[in-house]
Amino acid sequence: MNDIDTAIVSGASSGIGEATARGLAAAGFHVILGARRVDRLVAIASEIGGTALPLDVTSPSSVAEFVAAAPACRVLVNNAGGARGLDPVESADEDHWRWMWETNVLGTLRLTKALLPTLVASGDGHVVTVTSIAAREVYDRGAGYTSAKHAQSALHRTLRGEHLGQPVRFTEILPGMVETEFSLVRFDGDAERSDAVYAGVTPLTAQDVAETVVFAVTRPAHFNIDEIVLKPRAQASATRLHRE
Template structure:
């Protein structure tokens, strides 16, 4: 295992779910954390929890806003500018409607966050990694990027884009020591389904009814594992499912 102590790790979507779990996992490894999300109050709560373990810098930022991303990253204090690990975790799904009946605003939000946000963060941070000859980009994808399911249309398309962008970036970084990893989970019980169903908690609960889903901590453990491999080891793509799930659509539910 390679040490990640004192490495600067930037995590988008860090205010909850997989992002917050990653923050805690990397804090245990003594990495320095830049936590990015729109909800500053949630970020500050997490930073307060972790401040006795490691150094934390919070950025209240909407990754969909290209100019805000560029401005925020350029204004980082000098001691925080050399980001070693970028975890592109910010992402969401909206709705489960047929393509021809869906809310177009839901499409815009998924495309802007899942694709454009990832692109903006990558574009502004990876040049520094190449220049310093060290770095790792870890994109949080989804089983939805491998297999489309009914009602998933645009969400699945955005996660297929994450998979393609990860592959393309890896090719572009060949002959550099910068690594690229895509971690693609199946069913993880976080706020994901609540966001998908616009806050309908009861409907969200039914998604995980009768199964033992993955947890945010499960995914954070995997992300940490990928980041802590020796420099010559790059875990290119990793698909992880709960044992109760065998594909995007096949799930065993116990009564």
């Protein structure tokens, strides 16, 4: 890695995105932080010597403006995403589904598509997409989120073959339970319901995931880590947990 390597992180205003931005900055990258909550971005960027730019991955115009304002980069971390609701299919909220697909799937598509030329031109580009173990498993009442994550994963894995032989790497990070704002968003700000998700379990932290991302992008150029699945010791699958 040289002194001018630049990394872009979406969803960087909190949680895994914020921790990843901090970790990449500590590893020597200049980090471009993108998210909707610009006030939080600015505060984080000022602490790590990064650059804060507004980004809403559900908006094609926002993505275009973000990419136009961002300098050339070598690393892209697709972290923006999330879940809304936990309803069975028979009572699914189409607005929730639409938001999850727009954010997780089309958001990843828009940002990756726009930045691939500069990533390839860097001579050692790297696309990291943070999906979830929900990209490999399904569970009751979670079809909106798991279907979006399956699609996001398929999009990411397709890129590996389409760019074979080009100077760009692709790594998928599939976390299990991580304590962030994820459940608070899923349950529309219901803190009690969100806290219950993590009761009796020591979950992963955003820092745990960030360290994994940094490890992947700091391997030598010939070394592609296709995917890393990470879970708390107490979690066997999306639905099997040992609670104390």
